[in-house]
Amino acid sequence: MSYINPQFRHPCSNTNEIGCTRKDYEGVISTLCAGCGHDSITAAVVQACFELSIKPHTVAKISGIGCSSKTPAYFLSQSHGFNSVHGRMPSIATGANLANRDMIYLGISGDGDTASIGIGQFVHIARRNLNMLYMVENNGCYGLTKGQDSATADVGSAAKGGIPNEFAPVDLVSMALDLGASFVARGFSGDKEQLVPLIKAGLSHKGFAFLDIISPCVTFNNTPGSTKSYAHMREHMEMTGKVDFVPEEAEIKVDYKPGEMTDITLHDGAHIRLNKLGDDYDPQNRRGALAAEEKAKEKGEILTGLLFVDPESHDLHDVLGTTTKHPLRNLDEKTLCPGAKALEAINETSR
Amino acid sequence: MKPLKTTNEFVIRFANVNGTGSWSANLLFARTAFRMGIPVSPKNIFPSNIQGLPTWYEIRVSEKGYLGQRSNDVDIMVAMNPQSMAADTKTVVSGGYLIYDNTKRLGSHLKRDDINYIGLPLTEMCLREYEDPKLRLLFKNIIYIGALAALTDLDFEVLKNLISDQFKGKERLIKPNIGALELGYNYAKEHFDCPLGIRVKATNKTDNKILIDGNSALALGALYGGASVVGWYPITPSTSVVDSFKKYAARLRTCETTGEKNYAVLQAEDELAAMGMVLGASWMGARAFTATSGPGVSLMSEFLGLSYFAEIPAVLFDIQRSGPSTGMPTRTQQSDIISCAYASHGDTKHVLLIPSRPKECFDMSADAFDLSDQLQTAIIVMSDLDLGMNDNVSEPLEWDDKREYKRGKVLSEDDLEKMTERFGRYLDKDGDGIGTRTLPGTHPSKGSFFTRGSSHNAYAAYTENSDDYVECMKRLERKWETAKTLVPKPEIKRKEDGATSGVIYYGTSDYATQEALDLLEQEGHSFDAMRLRAFPFNKDVEEFLAAHETLYVIEQNRDAQMRTLLMKECETDPAKLVPVLGYSGRPITAQEIREQIEDHLNIKKKKAA
Numbered sequence: 001m002s003y004i005n006p007q008f009r010h011p012c013s014n015t016n017e018i019g020c021t022r023k024d025y026e027g028v029i030s031t032l033c034a035g036c037g038h039d040s041i042t043a044a045v046v047q048a049c050f051e052l053s054i055k056p057h058t059v060a061k062i063s064g065i066g067c068s069s070k071t072p073a074y075f076l077s078q079s080h081g082f083n084s085v086h087g088r089m090p091s092i093a094t095g096a097n098l099a100n101r102d103m104i105y106l107g108i109s110g111d112g113d114t115a116s117i118g119i120g121q122f123v124h125i126a127r128r129n130l131n132m133l134y135m136v137e138n139n140g141c142y143g144l145t146k147g148q149d150s151a152t153a154d155v156g157s158a159a160k161g162g163i164p165n166e167f168a169p170v171d172l173v174s175m176a177l178d179l180g181a182s183f184v185a186r187g188f189s190g191d192k193e194q195l196v197p198l199i200k201a202g203l204s205h206k207g208f209a210f211l212d213i214i215s216p217c218v219t220f221n222n223t224p225g226s227t228k229s230y231a232h233m234r235e236h237m238e239m240t241g242k243v244d245f246v247p248e249e250a251e252i253k254v255d256y257k258p259g260e261m262t263d264i265t266l267h268d269g270a271h272i273r274l275n276k277l278g279d280d281y282d283p284q285n286r287r288g289a290l291a292a293e294e295k296a297k298e299k300g301e302i303l304t305g306l307l308f309v310d311p312e313s314h315d316l317h318d319v320l321g322t323t324t325k326h327p328l329r330n331l332d333e334k335t336l337c338p339g340a341k342a343l344e345a346i347n348e349t350s351r
Numbered sequence: 352m353k354p355l356k357t358t359n360e361f362v363i364r365f366a367n368v369n370g371t372g373s374w375s376a377n378l379l380f381a382r383t384a385f386r387m388g389i390p391v392s393p394k395n396i397f398p399s400n401i402q403g404l405p406t407w408y409e410i411r412v413s414e415k416g417y418l419g420q421r422s423n424d425v426d427i428m429v430a431m432n433p434q435s436m437a438a439d440t441k442t443v444v445s446g447g448y449l450i451y452d453n454t455k456r457l458g459s460h461l462k463r464d465d466i467n468y469i470g471l472p473l474t475e476m477c478l479r480e481y482e483d484p485k486l487r488l489l490f491k492n493i494i495y496i497g498a499l500a501a502l503t504d505l506d507f508e509v510l511k512n513l514i515s516d517q518f519k520g521k522e523r524l525i526k527p528n529i530g531a532l533e534l535g536y537n538y539a540k541e542h543f544d545c546p547l548g549i550r551v552k553a554t555n556k557t558d559n560k561i562l563i564d565g566n567s568a569l570a571l572g573a574l575y576g577g578a579s580v581v582g583w584y585p586i587t588p589s590t591s592v593v594d595s596f597k598k599y600a601a602r603l604r605t606c607e608t609t610g611e612k613n614y615a616v617l618q619a620e621d622e623l624a625a626m627g628m629v630l631g632a633s634w635m636g637a638r639a640f641t642a643t644s645g646p647g648v649s650l651m652s653e654f655l656g657l658s659y660f661a662e663i664p665a666v667l668f669d670i671q672r673s674g675p676s677t678g679m680p681t682r683t684q685q686s687d688i689i690s691c692a693y694a695s696h697g698d699t700k701h702v703l704l705i706p707s708r709p710k711e712c713f714d715m716s717a718d719a720f721d722l723s724d725q726l727q728t729a730i731i732v733m734s735d736l737d738l739g740m741n742d743n744v745s746e747p748l749e750w751d752d753k754r755e756y757k758r759g760k761v762l763s764e765d766d767l768e769k770m771t772e773r774f775g776r777y778l779d780k781d782g783d784g785i786g787t788r789t790l791p792g793t794h795p796s797k798g799s800f801f802t803r804g805s806s807h808n809a810y811a812a813y814t815e816n817s818d819d820y821v822e823c824m825k826r827l828e829r830k831w832e833t834a835k836t837l838v839p840k841p842e843i844k845r846k847e848d849g850a851t852s853g854v855i856y857y858g859t860s861d862y863a864t865q866e867a868l869d870l871l872e873q874e875g876h877s878f879d880a881m882r883l884r885a886f887p888f889n890k891d892v893e894e895f896l897a898a899h900e901t902l903y904v905i906e907q908n909r910d911a912q913m914r915t916l917l918m919k920e921c922e923t924d925p926a927k928l929v930p931v932l933g934y935s936g937r938p939i940t941a942q943e944i945r946e947q948i949e950d951h952l953n954i955k956k957k958k959a960a
Binding site: 055056057058060062072073077078079080081082083084085088090091092093094095096097098099100102103120121123124128316317320321322323324325328329331333335336337338339340342343344346347350351 | 385386560561562563571574575577579580582599603604606609610611612613614615616617619620621623624625626627628629630631632633634635636637638639653654657747748749750751752755756789790791792793794795796799800801802803804805813
């Protein structure tokens, strides 16, 4: 682990459409263990935001508590961040989003944060289809308290302590699908090629985008007996297809044969392109996605890629009928306060 | 037996079955008296139940303005619930009246020879007049109100106008309701010598006043105070705060052309999430609130600690009910004082505002948003079931159109653009303990920071450095001192010649205390009085404590919680703070207060002798 963040950048380093370099998307130096999967995810977030030419200050990054929840400090230092309370990131994100629908919301959580202490809030944010990208950095254990099993640990999986887990795991992907999340995907911290387009698609999706990322804990759960180790993932990873994210203006360069690819247009005109591998996978079929996830689990495989997307879903603001003119937090006093006259009328009806 | 004779000073209680529509009928009696110019305090004493259990509705009519609960005794009992009738009969004062349905003969065990019985054949009349069983049930209530109008000399025109007002927009309901009133009215006129000794006489004591429940007033205060995000979880007796906010916002905060809402109300999965939503929204820069009661405060404590330490505004309305645990959900108390003042672990304390009347609910609610932004911390408004869910006589609500929201120290994009030094979120530049906030998304390259509940330095960076930590905790103390200068002062009434003893009270103990003080005065005991309106206590409170030898602290909980706060925060000698308590779940009465003070005075006298 290095303790100095090098400031030097190659003078010819690439800039994106808004003139930012990759460095503009970085944060303070990570304090996680060397080789931690979470640091790879941080790098993928940096790359995704750079490539999407997102203005860093338009992002709100929100997390709970745990190793994963520390990572928002390691990217997008020009964004406001909120490291909240254990398991409560969803409610903070919900309130922030209600106050300002124009920001990009990036929530970072872990398997302890989401599948145990915060499972109630996770369930409800998914069913409300809050417009955000919710990422779980899933390592199957509690890193900060030294390696206890988490609720996503598979039956029989053994972390550093060597005792196999006996309890049925919480499958967050199945839950998100069942609860009506409008975008559900799984990635692997060790596969950046797949992860970056998934993050880009999730950030561009309007509605609740859930991204479960298997992210090995090198210190406590990268053991031969663990199903969340690098080795296990590499051996058992299965993909729904090769995912690509195509911005709105990019022309489609590669010709695919019919039936080989699915092109899904998101609300802002961008595309998610799924280059099919093997089975005829339809990422717009929720029931099919659930079945594919179940099938993979039966076979001991870990299904990755884009599992489901509904690009036409209604987000929470659509349902509530919130004003589209201004974010609520920007409303002026004239709009907010009904004034003395209206109050006199209310007094009159109370006599 | 001499029938009771009294004008404009009496208590009438209605005993009904929950869920039979009695509440709105009984309210007619209260509102008619109110419109006739006599102060009233209707209290709904209801079970935690939707249908079937006994419920009571009590109205104290008092031209003198004594609007606290008098005692458990009543002058007129309208006994409509056979289930509770035996007990109800016992509560009638000697010479008082029992009004009952005489379709069935009254059981001999209900006979007392010191009270007057007025039988109305209500069931019989309803069976005769109405086909629909549901209407029979509903109109039974209206019929007895009509009869009471004749018996107590309510102005029948006022009563009829109320019906017309109540059913505005549903005109077809007006005629049958007035018909039912007349049925009762005429029956009473024909069969009894109307009016009785207990009667209502028009006067002018409610001129310009309004009759409104505290929860509606809080909701209006929030609407006027600019709240635009509400996260909440249903819990009695706070639910109607949010219901009212939604009702008024739908009318007053919705774009007339597009129908789009300039507010968002979201029912959360629990109180944890409700408070999380409030903090998220406030962090983003909207004004946000939630409403709850004791059990919700327990769950919100986690986030209240975050609000304190990360310095995020939040407004919480705590409508207190009887605890501990689930307690008596539909009965009142002031028992969350300590749990709110020190909610959450670690060295944490919170600003409390304590209203007594609806007007004060409105003012304190709107002010809470200013205070919360100025102090960058949670403000808890401590109401209770008695104030929140009952209609209370109040001064009219007022708003000054020139008033501007005080948003506290928030840097705009321009401020940040001009800024040359490094931004430090928790730097105490002004010495008042309050740093400068920036809102997410304000400036492309300046002012971003990381909000966290873990220890942070003046630049919001994570730290485990003891000096940084201690400096932060000391600064929060300085902010607490600043809070003392901003919160409302106590209301102090001193005797001209200066009494050596005083009473301290707050919230809904107000009316009962006033009445008790008058009664004690008649017996030759006079006291200075201080009504607390906020925590932390400011200098006025300290001075009042220092200026008196004995102080009776009147409150509605078992453990004398405010007394504890006074002892701890003002370092007052506990021996001079005498607890005066009422925690039955019913509002504290003047009688309870007077008796406890008298007992203490007698003990003192004995000791002296």
